Amino acid sequence: MQRTRFLVASSTLFLSVACSAQTASTPPAADAKAPAASSAPAQASAAQAPAEEPIVWTQAELEAMSSEIQAQVADLRGAEFKRPVTVRLANKDEFFAYAKKRQDMTETPAKIDADETLAKLFGAFPPELDLMATTMEFLKDQVGGFYDPSDDSFSLMDQCPKGVARIVLAHELGHALDDQLFSIDSRQEELSKNTDAAYAYHSVVEGSGTSVMARWAVQHMSEIGESMAGMAKMQEDANASMAKAPMWLWKPLIAVYLQGAAFLGRTSNLMMGQTGGAKNADIDAAFANPPRSMEQVLHPEKYWNAEKRDEPVAVQFDASKLEDGWELLREDTFGEFLLAILATPPAQRTSPDFTNPTAMLSMKFTNDIGRGWGGDRVALCGKGKARYVRLVTRWDSARDAAEFYGAMSVLAGDLQTAAKTLAARAGEPTAEEKDAKLESGAEVEYGKDDVEVTIAIWSRVPQRERKMLEKRLAWTVDAK
């Protein structure tokens, strides 16, 4: 049985996985031959595995290994590389420089700030969380290697043990080939305004990398068996930082690997997805015409089966009539997957045991509340320190809408608390603000019909202006 380790990635980084493929039976005999730790007693606790000597790579070794695996990946994917792939070794500082560069390319401070505020107002982040710092902290221990689509280059982390490196290479060279065939970055602009569609696309990207890696690993088990002991410490570090992060952050990053590979294999069964069962023609089709929502990824028949195809309902805001200096700071779509997290009571947003493959593969990425999603849009408006959010959700049936309404009504108190907390953290109101009677709260209500449920959340909003926002922030719904 194969075990796949995922690497957590920020949604626009194309990382590999601290990946391993490991037999579920006894550890490979080669482990016993690994040199015992000569120093570093701190590592003695690492799953009782003999620690490996620090690995010193040479550029020539890496290039030789890369060209060998490149040919194997091309063979597995049934396609040829069009251009050379640059390979290099990277240390942690270089990885952070890459992460920062991608961040600057794809995000703005205003967007990061707006996303952080949205997640806090919906109770998905604790009030004190710093999204940028948390993302970086989160990535720190996770990476085996990364592929940079902006210059066709692949970097392997210089600490990566050799057997692990081969499988990281299989994954990253899979990205490199897909990028040469389908230009991975070309949808960046469009996806920045729709997180749901972005996760769906990243499910194709990481699902493809995972699928090729899994097929490669099956064929090359003997070459990767030796370094499993060295994985233990890497895994412990990765798991510890993942377990500390909110579900809103870690779950998407796992979903795109696990559910992505399953989706490409036309199954929602995660275990089947991890065995590399996706057909090359299906991977190509999914890149050429990507799924538009996580709903399609979570329920592959809603993408692959023409009769059951389910495209998202478009909800569009019109903020042009806002008054009193209010402006639209951010619009986004959450989708079935994130709404299923929002509808999960906070006490149940626990982390699975990230070291246990069985626990990982029995994870659920949706729930009864999320199922039956039709479409949604969220708008964050702001003026000074005041924030106003409107989420509009559309459902396949009145029953689906009622389920979401019921679940979110139960959580309305948590949303109100989140709004008040955010307001309090913005500091003491001025005398002028006191006169304007600042309010913070949240409300779950039905919208225009029985398949529309909306949520409004406001923080430090003057009473009179909230009435204006309710009336003047308009939206329209397009049929599929």
Ligand SMILES: [Zn+2]
């Ligand atoms: Zn990847």
